Amino acid sequence: MAEQKIQIMITQDNQPYSIHAQGLQLGAQASQEQAKWAFQQLETLSQGLNYAIGDWAIVCEERFGKDWVNEILEQSTFSFDELNASVSVARKIPPSKRVASLSFEHHVIASRHEQPELALSWAQSQQLTPQELAVCMRTGKQMTRAEIAAGRSVNTWTTPLSVVDKFTSWRKKVPVSDWTREDKEQVLRDFEPVIEFLNEIRAGL
Numbered sequence: 746m747a748e749q750k751i752q753i754m755i756t757q758d759n760q761p762y763s764i765h766a767q768g769l770q771l772g773a774q775a776s777q778e779q780a781k782w783a784f785q786q787l788e789t790l791s792q793g794l795n796y797a798i799g800d801w802a803i804v805c806e807e808r809f810g811k812d813w814v815n816e817i818l819e820q821s822t823f824s825f826d827e828l829n830a831s832v833s834v835a836r837k838i839p840p841s842k843r844v845a846s847l848s849f850e851h852h853v854i855a856s857r858h859e860q861p862e863l864a865l866s867w868a869q870s871q872q873l874t875p876q877e878l879a880v881c882m883r884t885g886k887q888m889t890r891a892e893i894a895a896g897r898s899v900n901t902w903t904t905p906l907s908v909v910d911k912f913t914s915w916r917k918k919v920p921v922s923d924w925t926r927e928d929k930e931q932v933l934r935d936f937e938p939v940i941e942f943l944n945e946i947r948a949g950l
Contacts, residue, residue, distance in 0.1 A: 762786070795849045798828065799835025824920035837861045844868075850875040858882055876910040 762783045763770040837856040855864035867887045868878045
């Protein structure tokens with residue numbers, strides 16, 4: 746990929762802060778207050794980036810067309826899963842409906858619900874983790890954290906939900922787009938017992 750030339754310029758009191766592909770450049774005459782302000786902007790960028798990508802895609806799709814947006818996204822360094830999650834949240838949950846106290850992951854999970862705002866309200870009122878919210882989504886009803894914890898154990902045996910939660914966390918850290926052919930073949934071999942288990946369940950339905 747060609748060297749990234751585009752920079753984000755953040756200014757306060759005519760003091761430039763340049764963010765580029767290799768890092769940040771702080772103005773030589775920046776004061777402590779200005780440097781603190783620049784850091785706060787970085788925090789905002791970090792917290793809002795996933796939302797902003799989706800919002801950008803929706804706005805540009807309306808203005809320039811879906812094909813143009815897809816072409817830009819295909820050339821980006823973001824994985825398909827990251828882009829898909831950002832766009833899904835932007836489509837289902839507009840900025841005015843997002844909950845600042847909840848993480849982006851909460852919003853990703855809520856966007857899969859027929860009523861995303863309701864799902865977010867569950868997470869907020871019960872202080873659920875994203876994984877606990879996913880459990881509520883699967884059951885189709887609001888649950889307390891105690892109810893979710895109780896449901897994970899049946900006769901002292903941990904239910905598959907805990908395994909699913911761990912798999913989901915691992916899946917996000919290792920996007921398929923980054924895998925080699927050898928990686929994919931190894932995963933298929935490793936998951937063969939799971940595939941056989943699921944096929945056995947399907948055969949009995």
